[in-house]
Amino acid sequence: MRVASFVNYLEFEFEGTINKNAVALGDVDNDGLNELVLGNENGVVAVFKDEHPKPVGEGTELGMISAVAVGDVFNSGQNALLVITACGHCYIYDFEDTPLSTAGEKILLQPTHTQRIPANVKVVLVGDVNGDGFSEVVVGLTDRVVRTYRWVPGGHEVGGRPSGKLVGLNKWELGEQIGGITFNQCRDGTPSLLVAQPGGTYFTLKVQPPGQDTQLDPFDESSSELLTKMSLDYEPLASGRLRNPNIHTEICGNIRLSRARPGSTSSEPDTADTLRSQPVRLSSNEVEEYNQYQSTSTTLPPHITNTITTTTGRQAGEARNNDTRDKSVGKEVGSEASRDKSGGGEAVCDVQGKKRTENRIAGDEHVKCEEDEMREGGGVGGLQGDTKKCASTVKEGEESRGGDEGEGERTMKEVESRGGSMDGGLHHGYALATLDGTLMLVQEGKIQWNLQVDHQLFAVCALDVTGNGRDEVVACAWDGNTYIVCEATDCVRFTFHHPVSGFTAGHYGLRGRQVTCLVYVSFGPRVWLYHDLDVAPVVTRSLTYVLEQDPRYRQLLQKIGLTDADRTTLRHLHRYLLYGPLR
Numbered sequence: 001m002r003v004a005s006f007v008n009y010l011e012f013e014f015e016g017t018i019n020k021n022a023v024a025l026g027d028v029d030n031d032g033l034n035e036l037v038l039g040n041e042n043g044v045v046a047v048f049k050d051e052h053p054k055p056v057g058e059g060t061e062l063g064m065i066s067a068v069a070v071g072d073v074f075n076s077g078q079n080a081l082l083v084i085t086a087c088g089h090c091y092i093y094d095f096e097d098t099p100l101s102t103a104g105e106k107i108l109l110q111p112t113h114t115q116r117i118p119a120n121v122k123v124v125l126v127g128d129v130n131g132d133g134f135s136e137v138v139v140g141l142t143d144r145v146v147r148t149y150r151w152v153p154g155g156h157e158v159g160g161r162p163s164g165k166l167v168g169l170n171k172w173e174l175g176e177q178i179g180g181i182t183f184n185q186c187r188d189g190t191p192s193l194l195v196a197q198p199g200g201t202y203f204t205l206k207v208q209p210p211g212q213d214t215q216l217d218p219f220d221e222s223s224s225e226l227l228t229k230m231s232l233d234y235e236p237l238a239s240g241r242l243r244n245p246n247i248h249t250e251i252c253g254n255i256r257l258s259r260a261r262p263g264s265t266s267s268e269p270d271t272a273d274t275l276r277s278q279p280v281r282l283s284s285n286e287v288e289e290y291n292q293y294q295s296t297s298t299t300l301p302p303h304i305t306n307t308i309t310t311t312t313g314r315q316a317g318e319a320r321n322n323d324t325r326d327k328s329v330g331k332e333v334g335s336e337a338s339r340d341k342s343g344g345g346e347a348v349c350d351v352q353g354k355k356r357t358e359n360r361i362a363g364d365e366h367v368k369c370e371e372d373e374m375r376e377g378g379g380v381g382g383l384q385g386d387t388k389k390c391a392s393t394v395k396e397g398e399e400s401r402g403g404d405e406g407e408g409e410r411t412m413k414e415v416e417s418r419g420g421s422m423d424g425g426l427h428h429g430y431a432l433a434t435l436d437g438t439l440m441l442v443q444e445g446k447i448q449w450n451l452q453v454d455h456q457l458f459a460v461c462a463l464d465v466t467g468n469g470r471d472e473v474v475a476c477a478w479d480g481n482t483y484i485v486c487e488a489t490d491c492v493r494f495t496f497h498h499p500v501s502g503f504t505a506g507h508y509g510l511r512g513r514q515v516t517c518l519v520y521v522s523f524g525p526r527v528w529l530y531h532d533l534d535v536a537p538v539v540t541r542s543l544t545y546v547l548e549q550d551p552r553y554r555q556l557l558q559k560i561g562l563t564d565a566d567r568t569t570l571r572h573l574h575r576y577l578l579y580g581p582l583r
Helices: 271-277 284-296 302-340 404-417 543-548 551-559 567-579
Strands: 009-013 018-026 035-040 045-048 057-059 065-071 080-085 089-093 113-116 121-127 136-141 145-153 164-173 181-185 191-197 201-207 230-235 249-257 346-349 355-358 365-367 393-395 427-434 438-443 446-452 457-463 472-477 481-485 491-495 500-510 513-522 526-531
Touching: 018 121, 018 500, 018 513, 035 065, 035 500, 035 526, 045 080, 080 121, 113 164, 121 181, 164 201, 181 427, 191 249, 201 249, 249 457, 427 457, 427 472, 438 457, 438 472, 438 481, 446 481, 457 500, 472 500, 472 513, 500 526, 543 551, 543 567
Parallel strands: 018 065, 065 121, 181 249
Antiparallel strands: 009 526, 018 035, 035 045, 045 057, 065 080, 080 089, 089 113, 121 136, 136 145, 145 164, 181 191, 191 201, 201 230, 249 427, 346 355, 365 393, 427 438, 438 446, 457 472, 472 481, 481 491, 500 513, 513 526
């Protein structure tokens, strides 16, 4: 674990106790740069902009603020500020006619819309829940209830302000206390809600949009709770590191990951592994001739070069033949088992607790996940380079093709079936953090890695701190210790030397540009924002990758006739040149 020291920070002045969900980063005035929004228990909401240490806009006498959020509440294409109090007052601020500036005096904010909703709201989100293209407001209550609302216009504007109200769409009542709520994109591309439950578990909530003939009347109280098709799945993640099944859990979704799961492994060795484990064998005469050529010439004898290439090709063919024979045996066993069981499958319960039918004896399909070096020296995680991809599904009766073309075609289909694309499309995962120090990264319901720290984690976010287009998991503890973990489990720790009551990570508008930042809310009248986070990736690069960057290496390959050789052949050549003949 590395230790980071961030020295660039801003210090804001804001008095009062701040709830951990009353901190948000977002573009409230729609100028393309994010602001920092804070709300305290004294009923004051403040907006901070750029380097100004004091609020540029402030609203007062609101009540005990429990949660704030920034998003397109009115579905007008413009962001608004949403403030919710513990007693159930909902305030919406629209800054279209109230521009924020650090040059003038502090602006007194007036809400555009005020409405009563159920009390005891602890967390609020703004986003598209059902995939219909419109934003909804999602609230989680301390009463173990999750509700969704949508803004519905009620007619003409009154006094230049939008007329309408938030109409309730869905309601879920859960069995345990709600930890955190987050949006997450499913493997089919549809949105969903993840609701954290005690003990590192969570619920997946999915909503289908209402029909086209459904009309919402914002002033009809009988239709305030619209019944839509909903689904709820309980996900009891199995982790031996969880020490307390009742511990508080936070969750963060839509974490951008690489195109393949870092934990994808196979019980069978693939062709590449087989080739790595089988060295090239040369005869004693070839060894002597090679030693003689090594001292007098820069080129290898042609027949030794052919021996290396031929041996590699023969090993690849044997590995493919063995793999095909294994599939044939599996199909025969599967066909016999299908006579005893209808459908050839058995019902099993996976880690999500949902029943599915799968043939455990390779009856209907055979799934093989294999490791492939798509870009050697690149990497899955942002802090370490080790690339893997999930390969194809070989159906019954189809013979496995070992060529590069077949593998590429099947890999394309697999990626597209998982909602990704071969041209840069990333997959999404989610992270869970518990108060007993457990941090997990989950993708498609499977735990990719599980870390245990000695600090109480109370907040978890996603942020790309390395600039590689993939997110890192950022978790913060009450004592200020912050952990930045990439997809490959490389970890960086930053210690903030004060106890914190709130934390968030994201982007902040500073000096005309968006910068990555960490926001720490202390128990005193100070809020710290660390910006310009510079975490260099630690990439593990192989000898083959390093040599390929040198033009002299390509010239030498051209002299010995190995310009078009594959990576496996080059590995055997490097091992032969470094360590000599294998005895």
